[in-house]
Amino acid sequence: MWPDPWAVVDESDRAQWDYAPLERVGPLRFGMSSQEATAAMEACGYTSNAPSKVGEFGPFEQLCTRFRAASAPPYRVAVAAYYVGTMGLTCITVDALAGPQVTFDGIRLIGRPPSELSAELTAYLEKTDRDIEITTEGDVGSQQLGMNPRAQRAGDVLLTRLVFGRPNDWANTMYDCIPADEWRVH
Template sequence: MSPQEATVAMEASGYTSDAVGRVGRFGPFEQLRTRFRAVGAPSYRVDVVAYYVGPMGLTCMAVDALSGPQVSFDGIRLIGRRPSELSAELCAYLEKTGRDIEITTGGDIGSHELGMNPRAQRAGDVLLTRLVFGRPNDWANTVFDCVPAEEWRVH
């Protein structure tokens, strides 16, 4: 998906965005980013961030734990939960479906196969789940490799 296609899809779901921004380079390819927020939300709020790499298009999305849309996968609510609750439920799902249980760089349960990298995001005195979805392919070996450095700085 190109930045323009992602913007059209997000607008159809009630989100608006600023201009596409440049993040940096990944080898010979330019990395771009689009920040989305719900229509009517303050301009400083970022509910979803989409990252793109050159000709591959959309390679990574991050959904904010506090203001992002609710996302679920096979009946599992992924966004805005206590990390331990999501880890337990995701671990049980991965075991039940015969998939590998993986530990993310942040110490949470994730899945390279499903392209899910849950992260803890501070919400006042508690931590809630922010989810980073990545699409590794010929340009990246793992979900972690798909995620731009700026995303790892979100706490």
């Protein structure tokens, strides 16, 4: 019998991470090399494939490392880390179905109905006098916080998947940080 591709890791079984905007997501710090990121994730019980080339941006090569819980099947990617040339880690995605729970200022970001996260994030952005932005897919996101929520299917349900990025020399905005293959995940 085939495993359920829509199975969602129970909240109590998810690793618990926090987010420091434009600095780090759990053990992953923006600017890390792929070797540093792999070592940090292995220390947290994750395994990975070797970094693979996913694109080029002018003279910069873009690589991706996909991490999964050591006990998870190979197709259950929990976190993807994207690196650009010598700038290191520039984008981190956390899967809605299998990723760790990431919190920011008490807000649970991963594996929630998108409308719930949008409402909570909107209230936070208003309270902290930050810009409220609507992403290209209609969700509430924030350039200032370096986060772009996306909806991901879990069977007949949509749950939140987060893309975290930090603009740098090659990307002027958060959206420029997001690799093309990330836009294909639904």
